[in-house]
Amino acid sequence: MKDLHDLSHYPLKLEGPDRPMVSFRNVTKRYGDLVVLDGLNLDVAEGEMVSIIGPSGSGKTTVLRMLMLETIQGGVIYVDGQPLSHMDRGGMLVPATPRHLRAGREQIGMCFQHFNLFPHMTALGNCMEGPVQVLGMSKQAARERAEDLLEMVGMIDKRDEHPARLSGGQQQRVAIARALAMRPKVLLLDEVTSALDPEVIGEVTGVIKKLVEKYRLTIMMVTHQMGFAADISDRVCFFYDGRIEEQGAPADLFSNPQKERTQQFLSAVKSAD
Amino acid sequence: MSYLDFLRDYGPRLLDGTLMTAAQFLCATVLAIAIALIAGLMKLSHNRLIRTPAVIYIEIFRGTSLLVQLYWIFFVLPLFGLTLEKFTAGFVAVGMNLGAYGAELVRGGIQSVPRGQWEAAYALSLSPAKRMWRIILPQALVNMLPPWGNLLIELLKGTALVSLISVADLMFEAKQINGSTFLSAQAFGTALIIYYIFARLIVTPFMRWLERVMARRIGRA
Numbered sequence A: 001m002k003d004l005h006d007l008s009h010y011p012l013k014l015e016g017p018d019r020p021m022v023s024f025r026n027v028t029k030r031y032g033d034l035v036v037l038d039g040l041n042l043d044v045a046e047g048e049m050v051s052i053i054g055p056s057g058s059g060k061t062t063v064l065r066m067l068m069l070e071t072i073q074g075g076v077i078y079v080d081g082q083p084l085s086h087m088d089r090g091g092m093l094v095p096a097t098p099r100h101l102r103a104g105r106e107q108i109g110m111c112f113q114h115f116n117l118f119p120h121m122t123a124l125g126n127c128m129e130g131p132v133q134v135l136g137m138s139k140q141a142a143r144e145r146a147e148d149l150l151e152m153v154g155m156i157d158k159r160d161e162h163p164a165r166l167s168g169g170q171q172q173r174v175a176i177a178r179a180l181a182m183r184p185k186v187l188l189l190d191e192v193t194s195a196l197d198p199e200v201i202g203e204v205t206g207v208i209k210k211l212v213e214k215y216r217l218t219i220m221m222v223t224h225q226m227g228f229a230a231d232i233s234d235r236v237c238f239f240y241d242g243r244i245e246e247q248g249a250p251a252d253l254f255s256n257p258q259k260e261r262t263q264q265f266l267s268a269v270k271s272a273d
Numbered sequence B: 001m002s003y004l005d006f007l008r009d010y011g012p013r014l015l016d017g018t019l020m021t022a023a024q025f026l027c028a029t030v031l032a033i034a035i036a037l038i039a040g041l042m043k044l045s046h047n048r049l050i051r052t053p054a055v056i057y058i059e060i061f062r063g064t065s066l067l068v069q070l071y072w073i074f075f076v077l078p079l080f081g082l083t084l085e086k087f088t089a090g091f092v093a094v095g096m097n098l099g100a101y102g103a104e105l106v107r108g109g110i111q112s113v114p115r116g117q118w119e120a121a122y123a124l125s126l127s128p129a130k131r132m133w134r135i136i137l138p139q140a141l142v143n144m145l146p147p148w149g150n151l152l153i154e155l156l157k158g159t160a161l162v163s164l165i166s167v168a169d170l171m172f173e174a175k176q177i178n179g180s181t182f183l184s185a186q187a188f189g190t191a192l193i194i195y196y197i198f199a200r201l202i203v204t205p206f207m208r209w210l211e212r213v214m215a216r217r218i219g220r221a
């Protein structure tokens, strides 16, 4: 009941041209007694590329999963100005129903470390599934959209292959196309290159770079690739123990970290390379 | 009397019995699959009101004898006003019994689909029904086909019990022939061979073929 009472401090929606595309307001995530994120505040602007870095277990994945897969125990999450974790009931924010969550999450796409392509569908079938089954597009229209995207990620020649016959890098590119086929306003990338052999990482980072530079998609990316994050991010957030310990432009954060923990983490990562 | 003479005299009746066994097998299989799917999905529900009936059903039908269930359905249900023809009572009992075992296979098959598949389906905003029907069940099916092959053999063997309520299946005919001729070895020997052929040369190869087709459909072969 405490959370419910607190909600009167939160706006019913975020307005104005400068409103963030994604906004975490004082968000708390617990698993049982384990508090994973406590009072997270994070805004992501439209078209911004935010990288999330930090040690294992610091809550990076949880930040993305709260947007797409999990419920939260405190605070409010907004996407494109509308509350996602909650909904407006007669001028009051109440916890979202499963239906409201699913509807809100139609605006978000997510790609996973282990791709999670549907093994019983071809590359093309994977990319048509959402548009046909969720957006209600015709097969023909969905096919055209899927083919355009497979072309964009360089997988058009493999459109009729099942995932089992694709390499990791190829599967991840299909997974990105599948997420984009829903025309998401925000794309979440959780360590999408961590399961890949080093020689194919470039295939995937190349596609992500294109999404950032050419399409200016709003992206939140959890990554261990510091060089890549430095290269394409507008902002980098360093997570430590469920909090944002430090954040800033990549040039600042990587070359001139202010906090001791950031310095330790970056030097540990560097010496591991 | 040579075995050939025996086959000439009683072959047609054994063939009739075999066709009846096949009919019982097919009807019971369809029923068992339907029940397994429904009870298996219900058992996975988070809602206790949905889960509990499935749990009770599975417990009762797995925990008691098929023969007793058959007699209940044929002899006891009429006392409560529900009279089934013996053919129907036969495959209903077998189907309901094996469906309870099948429900556990369905549940296990669904649970063996990696969590990442649920999450990917959810991330595409597929509705719960479409998640299950289009993403999870096709993969669960591939995982559970091998145990279903075994279950269908059990089901086939189970159909022999319907002879006890006078359904004229293979076992029933063999018993009748034995009763009038006392050619026990020939009568039951032939029945044994037919059951074996049915299981190993029809059911098992069909299931293997289905496994291959499904494996190809998900690109594993």
Ligand SMILES: Nc1ncnc2c1ncn2[C@@H]1O[C@H](COP(=O)(O)OP(=O)(O)O)[C@@H](O)[C@H]1O
Binding pocket: A031, A034, A036, A054, A055, A056, A057, A058, A059, A060, A061, A062, A063
């Ligand atoms: N489903 C879960 N149940 C319980 N604890 C979890 C669950 N998911 C994550 N955690 C815990 O939350 C913390 C943060 O996890 P995570 O966000 O995955 O970290 P990261 O991605 O930074 O490695 C870890 O301590 C982890 O053990």
Ligand SMILES: [Mg+2]
Binding pocket: A060, A061, A062, A191
């Ligand atoms: Mg993680």
